[in-house]
Amino acid sequence: xxxxxxxxxxxxxxxxxxxxxxxxxxxxxxxxxxxxxxxxxxxxxxxxxxxxxxxxxxxxxxxxxxxxxxxxxxxxxxxxxxxxxxxxxxxxxxxxxxxxxxxxxxxxxxxxxxxxxxxxxxxxxxxxxxxxxxxxxxxxxxxxxxxxxxxxxxxxxxxxxxxxxxxxxxxxxxxxxxxxxxxxxxxxxxxxxxxxxxxxxxxxxxxxxxxxxxxxxxxxxxxxxxxxxxxxxxxxxxxxxxxxxxxxxxxxxxxxxxxxxxxxxxxxxxxxxxxxxxxxxxxxxxxxxxxxxxxxxxxxxxxxxxxxxxxxxxxxxxxxxxxxxxxxxxxxxxxxxxxxxxxxxxxxx
Numbered sequence: 001x002x003x004x005x006x007x008x009x010x011x012x013x014x015x016x017x018x019x020x021x022x023x024x025x026x027x028x029x030x031x032x033x034x035x036x037x038x039x040x041x042x043x044x045x046x047x048x049x050x051x052x053x054x055x056x057x058x059x060x061x062x063x064x065x066x067x068x069x070x071x072x073x074x075x076x077x078x079x080x081x082x083x084x085x086x087x088x089x090x091x092x093x094x095x096x097x098x099x100x101x102x103x104x105x106x107x108x109x110x111x112x113x114x115x116x117x118x119x120x121x122x123x124x125x126x127x128x129x130x131x132x133x134x135x136x137x138x139x140x141x142x143x144x145x146x147x148x149x150x151x152x153x154x155x156x157x158x159x160x161x162x163x164x165x166x167x168x169x170x171x172x173x174x175x176x177x178x179x180x181x182x183x184x185x186x187x188x189x190x191x192x193x194x195x196x197x198x199x200x201x202x203x204x205x206x207x208x209x210x211x212x213x214x215x216x217x218x219x220x221x222x223x224x225x226x227x228x229x230x231x232x233x234x235x236x237x238x239x240x241x242x243x244x245x246x247x248x249x250x251x252x253x254x255x256x257x258x259x260x261x262x263x264x265x266x267x268x269x270x271x272x273x274x275x276x277x278x279x280x281x282x283x284x285x286x287x288x289x290x291x292x293x294x295x296x297x298x299x300x301x302x303x304x305x306x307x308x309x310x311x312x313x314x315x316x317x318x319x320x321x322x323x324x325x326x327x328x329x330x331x332x333x334x335x336x337x338x339x340x341x342x343x344x345x346x347x348x349x
Contacts, residue, residue, distance in 0.1 A: 005136060007092040014053060014079040017088050018042045018072065023133065024091045026312020027099065029250075029282070032124070035310065039125065041072035054080050099315065103322030106304070106329075109337040110317060112141040114239050115187060115210050115277065115305035120165055121146035122154035124310045127165075127182075131172055133311035135180050141340040142314075143185035143208045144169060148197040150189045151214055159202055162186065166205060181340045183207040187241060189214050192223075194230025196237070203236045208347040210277065210305075212241030217258045225261040232265065232274040235349040239303045239335075240269060242279040242286040250283030257288070266295045273346065275301040275335050280320030281313070292327050302334045 008020055022038040044067035045053060056062045057080040062073035071087065078085040098104075117123035118130050127144065134142045146165065147156040157165060172182045185208045189197035196203065196211060203209060211231050219227065232240050243265070244257030269276055276295045279286045284307070287295070295302070304320040306313055317336075324334065331337045335346065 005096070007096055008084060008088065010084045011082045012079050012084055012088075014057075014076040015042055015045050017075050017079045017085050018045070021075065021085075021088050021091060023312040023315075024095045026310040027315045028095045028312075035124070035312075037069060037072055038075075040067040041069075041076070044068055045076070057081075099318040100322045103318060103320075103325045106321035106325045106331055106334070106337075107318055109331045109334070110139075110304065110321065111339060112139055112143070112336050112343065113306050113308070113314065113317065114143045114185070114208060114275075114303045114336060115145050115241055115279070116142060116308040116314065117146050117187070118144060120161070121151075121156060122309060127168055127172065129311055130308070130314070131176070131180065131182055133314055135176070137314055139180065139314075141181040141183060141343065143183040143210070145185040145187040145208075145210050148186055148188045150191070150197040156189075156197075157186070159199055162198070162202055183340070183343070185209060187212055188237075190227060190231040192216060192219075192227060194227040194234075196231065196234060200236070207344060208238045209236050210239040210241045210303075211237045213243075213245055213258065217245040217255070219258070221259040221261065224258055225264050228260055228265045229268045232269045233272050235272070237272075237274055238347045239275045239277050239305070240265075241277045241305075242281075242284050242307065243276065244286050244288065244291070246286055246288070247283050248285050252283065257286075262287075262291050262294055263298070266291075266298045266300050269295070269301075270299045273301065275303040278302055278304045278320040278324055278329075279307050280305060280316045280318070281307045282316070282319055285319070285323070289323065289327060292323065292329065296327065296329055296333075300333075302329055304334055304336050 018038045025035045057077045062068050075085040118127045147154040149156045184206045187210045190213045246257035247255040306317045308314045
């Protein structure tokens with residue numbers, strides 16, 4: 001069950017204080033520059049002996065270290081002194097509560113996430129940090145879904161890099177056996193003809209595949225429909241990601257939704273047991289309410305996902321839960337409420 005993180009209380013380790021600040025900034029969509037300052041400080045501190053950190057803090061020499069600035073040094077110094085850093089306390093009070101009103105029952109029912117990214121593609125944090133945050137949030141499982149090769153702007157994974165990543169996932173699962181499962185996955189691009197941007201051999205090695213359109217979003221209605229129907233009918237595809245491609249707010253501006261025959265696409269999803277993603281990112285809010293209602297009427301499964309590109313964004317599933325609950329989506333039709341064994345069985349072609 002996903003749970004809201006309890007506020008940190010004194011005494012708090014410096015790394016924990018920095019991580020929690022970054023998490024709270026990310027979940028409330030603070031600027032990337034602010035977040036990176038705290039994430040970089042975490043990396044720097046983890047490379048140092050705790051005694052050196054204490055000595056530098058007590059001697060006022062933390063800012064001599066690369067990656068440690070005035071704000072992060074202040075947080076570290078207060079934590080070393082045995083206090084809850086003032087900035088952390090302020091954030092916990094202002095930004096530590098629920099992100100949205102409503103959706104509590106669905107949020108409590110969630111057990112996993114089928115769509116998230118690490119710094120292997122366009123995410124901001126390493127795999128272990130994404131996993132650690134997922135564990136802290138009470139996830140039982142998550143699917144690592146970095147981008148596929150065609151999306152070069154997002155550092156999509158070639159066959160060789162994906163092979164390397166799968167070994168990392170195996171290592172994570174060995175270390176967390178019985179506590180948490182990181183499933184092998186990908187967010188694979190749906191190509192113009194509906195084929196998938198990864199080899200069949202590599203797709204066969206994955207536990208779950210989320211497929212999304214990232215290119216030619218303004219394709220005409222008929223070919224776009226054909227493209228999407230072909231993808232969701234592919235036995236390797238388990239989740240249709242952010243189906244309209246729209247952007248409704250945020251730093252990237254707005255973008256209209258793609259034009260396609262939603263009934264035809266969702267009927268193909270229902271026929272082939274492919275879940276329709278309720279993408280929880282506030283800038284996407286995808287699909288729009290009327291398409292969620294249509295997919296519900298047709299009988300589709302759903303996947304409430306974070307599409308997280310940073311650890312704090314994993315908690316954004318609260319937005320998707322509010323929408324799903326408000327629109328009457330039953331929890332039993334949401335694959336991210338299922339246990340990992342059921343998810344694996346469902347996702348196996």
